[in-house]
Amino acid sequence: MPERLADIHLVCGATGAGKSTYSEELAQSVGGVRFSIDEWMQRLHNEDKPDEQLFEWFYERVQRNCAQMRSVAERLVVLNVPAIFDCGLTNKMERDIFVNWAEDLGFSVQLHFRDVSTDIRWQRVQNRNTEQAETFQFEVTRDMFDFIESLWEAPGDEELTRLNGKRITD
Numbered sequence: 547m548p549e550r551l552a553d554i555h556l557v558c559g560a561t562g563a564g565k566s567t568y569s570e571e572l573a574q575s576v577g578g579v580r581f582s583i584d585e586w587m588q589r590l591h592n593e594d595k596p597d598e599q600l601f602e603w604f605y606e607r608v609q610r611n612c613a614q615m616r617s618v619a620e621r622l623v624v625l626n627v628p629a630i631f632d633c634g635l636t637n638k639m640e641r642d643i644f645v646n647w648a649e650d651l652g653f654s655v656q657l658h659f660r661d662v663s664t665d666i667r668w669q670r671v672q673n674r675n676t677e678q679a680e681t682f683q684f685e686v687t688r689d690m691f692d693f694i695e696s697l698w699e700a701p702g703d704e705e706l707t708r709l710n711g712k713r714i715t716d
Contacts, residue, residue, distance in 0.1 A: 554629050
């Protein structure tokens with residue numbers, strides 16, 4: 547059995563930072579279960595999405611999915627199975643939803659920050675759009691990339707320290 551460093555692992559980074567690949571590797575290394583918002587949205591909602599990219603439509607569904615993921619994770623942690631959240635966690639407010647939930651339940655948390663430059667991330671997104679390999683869920687356009695970029699808030703040193711954080715650079 548792998549060494550257990552935390553009950554809850556939060557993987558954050560801007561679009562194209564490599565969160566999905568890293569999260570899957572982390573799940574394997576700690577014997578945990580990965581929860582990917584992109585996979586849940588693709589399977590449960592993207593077929594029904596409106597023609598226009600409506601942030602409110604997506605955000606409401608993301609929040610419902612994340613609440614269900616946390617509910618399942620509660621049961622896993624009780625069974626001594628760590629949960630890895632690959633849910634974007636775009637800003638501190640979003641990360642705090644998970645942190646507060648975990649801490650209220652007495653679960654330990656570790657933050658993993660994929661810190662990758664904008665140019666490298668955009669190149670990765672373009673490659674993923676073209677190759678449509680394992681982590682591909684949907685095409686990310688430059689407008690989508692730039693919109694999420696405008697919302698992105700990297701964790702600061704205080705947040706990383708408080709959450710036993712790891713900064714992973716490529």
